[in-house]
Amino acid sequence: xxxxxxxxxxxxxxxxxxxxxxxxxxxxxxxxxxxxxxxxxxxxxxxxxxxxxxxxxxxxxxxxxxxxxxxxxxxxxxxxxxxxxxxxxxxxxxxxxxxxxxxxxxxxxxxxxxxxxxxxxxxxxxxxxxxxxxxxxxxxxxxxxxxxxxxxxxxxxxxxxxxxxxxxxxxxxxxxxxxxxxxxxxxxxxxxxxxxxxxxxxxxxxxxxxxxxxxxxxxxxxxxxxxxxxxxxxxxxxxxxxxxxxxxxxxxxxxxxxxxxxxxxxx
Amino acid sequence: xxxxxxxxxxxxxxxxxxxxxxxxxxxxxxxxxxxxxxxxxxxxxxxxxxxxxxxxxxxxxxxxxxxxxxxxxxxxxxxxxxxxxxxxxxxxxxxxxxxxxxxxxxxxxxxxxxxxxxxxxxxxxxxxxxxxxxxxxxxxxxxxxxxxxxxxxxxxxxxxxxxxxxxxxxxxxxxxxxxxxxxxxxxxxxxxxxxxxxxx
Numbered sequence: 396x397x398x399x400x401x402x403x404x405x406x407x408x409x410x411x412x413x414x415x416x417x418x419x420x421x422x423x424x425x426x427x428x429x430x431x432x433x434x435x436x437x438x439x440x441x442x443x444x445x446x447x448x449x450x451x452x453x454x455x456x457x458x459x460x461x462x463x464x465x466x467x468x469x470x471x472x473x474x475x476x477x478x479x480x481x482x483x484x485x486x487x488x489x490x491x492x493x494x495x496x497x498x499x500x501x502x503x504x505x506x507x508x509x510x511x512x513x514x515x516x517x518x519x520x521x522x523x524x525x526x527x528x529x530x531x532x533x534x535x536x537x538x539x540x541x542x543x544x545x546x547x548x549x550x551x552x553x554x555x556x557x558x559x560x561x562x563x564x565x566x567x568x569x570x571x572x573x574x575x576x577x578x579x580x581x582x583x584x585x586x587x588x589x590x591x592x593x594x595x596x597x598x599x600x601x602x603x604x605x606x607x608x609x610x611x612x613x614x615x616x617x618x619x620x621x622x623x624x625x626x627x628x629x630x631x632x633x634x635x636x637x638x639x640x641x642x643x644x645x646x647x648x649x650x651x652x653x654x655x656x657x658x659x660x661x662x
Numbered sequence: 663x664x665x666x667x668x669x670x671x672x673x674x675x676x677x678x679x680x681x682x683x684x685x686x687x688x689x690x691x692x693x694x695x696x697x698x699x700x701x702x703x704x705x706x707x708x709x710x711x712x713x714x715x716x717x718x719x720x721x722x723x724x725x726x727x728x729x730x731x732x733x734x735x736x737x738x739x740x741x742x743x744x745x746x747x748x749x750x751x752x753x754x755x756x757x758x759x760x761x762x763x764x765x766x767x768x769x770x771x772x773x774x775x776x777x778x779x780x781x782x783x784x785x786x787x788x789x790x791x792x793x794x795x796x797x798x799x800x801x802x803x804x805x806x807x808x809x810x811x812x813x814x815x816x817x818x819x820x821x822x823x824x825x826x827x828x829x830x831x832x833x834x835x836x837x838x839x840x841x842x843x844x845x846x847x848x849x850x851x852x853x854x855x856x857x858x859x860x861x862x
């Protein structure tokens with residue numbers, strides 16, 4: 396039974412490597428320094444995998460051992476890739492960019508186990524249909540679970556279904572207009588534009604008082620350090636207001652007094 | 663009443679007595695999001711030229727940050743009480759730790775130090791796909807790398823279709839493309855999420 400499953404798996408990965416080798420993102424680039432060589436290496440490996448797959452499907456014990464040897468090779472390659480190029484793609488099963496993780500190791504280990512099993516076990520076509528179906532389903536589930544590149548086929552739909560069944564875990568709102576929304580509105584206002592030559596810092600602090608929201612910034616005016624305070628309606632956002640109404644004042648930090656006529660658009 | 667509260671009361675009065683300006687503009691942000699945009703061009707030629715620094719904080723000497731830049735250079739970044747410090751939210755210089763990453767904007771002094779106007783600590787800006795949604799976190803995929811995004815009640819906000827930032831996170835969907843602005847946590851390599859921008 397292992398021979399059939401592994402034969403299909405290696406046939407698939409071998410075909411992908413042969414027809415669409417993901418040479419640019421493979422960790423092999425670190426070793427061979429030439430994407431042409433990497434592509435040739437991946438194609439060769441793909442051809443070997445296809446040959447081993449054919450042997451497995453034909454029930455050859457030698458093909459089982461060859462597959463196990465391939466698995467040991469994959470494990471060594473993954474350990475090496477993890478050490479030298481942790482961000483590179485393993486390039487194991489497809490052209491998708493899939494970094495080397497514990498799942499990649501699990502899948503390579505599975506190749507070793509299944510190869511050995513295929514070598515010593517009965518030919519797959521002599522297994523009873525029920526046992527064959529159960530083993531095939533279990534094997535398929537294991538391969539899916541160990542393949543990050545196949546998550547979009549089952550994991551995301553599963554999570555979507557869970558959200559539909561159990562409801563969305565995130566609330567619609569936790570009350571009040573967030574300060575970030577007031578800053579967003581301020582930044583789309585004429586008041587902000589008029590103060591652009593004065594304001595130097597990002598938001599220093601904010602506070603609410605009597606329906607107003609106050610946003611404090613630091614700046615420089617006429618060479619002197621100043622505080623710029625904007626006041627706008629606490630609940631206003633870019634969704635509710637098209638022409639924001641903003642009060643703005645500039646305070647000289649050392650003299651603690653309001654500085655007038657600094658903002659060019661104030662009339 | 664404490665001195666900061668006194669000052670707030672003074673500023674509250676001053677602001678309400680200030681000029682009222684009505685109208686919209688497309689000038690845009692100076693904030694954390696803008697830290698990743700191109701250098702802000704000012705409308706006023708008299709305004710001081712900005713200097714930028716980015717890297718990992720190797721030492722904190724009083725109010726001076728010694729920063730190892732990504733290109734091997736060293737920045738000395740001086741904080742003042744006029745410097746804004748962002749670490750997930752506006753905060754104080756006390757929250758900055760050795761090992762944090764930083765992005766800063768300021769003015770270059772004659773001795774080469776940068777007097778910082780604004781510092782963003784551990785800020786990251788990632789294009790991601792939502793791969794999982796839980797009550798306190800998002801599983802995100804960034805270029806096929808898994809990223810854990812922590813949702814912080816009262817802080818995490820989202821904008822849908824260019825709309826206003828809101829604490830309503832119930833419109834997030836699995837498979838959606840989102841831009842994640844947040845603070846990276848060096849300890850466990852997760853991201854505390856400040857803002858999510860959802861295109862559709």
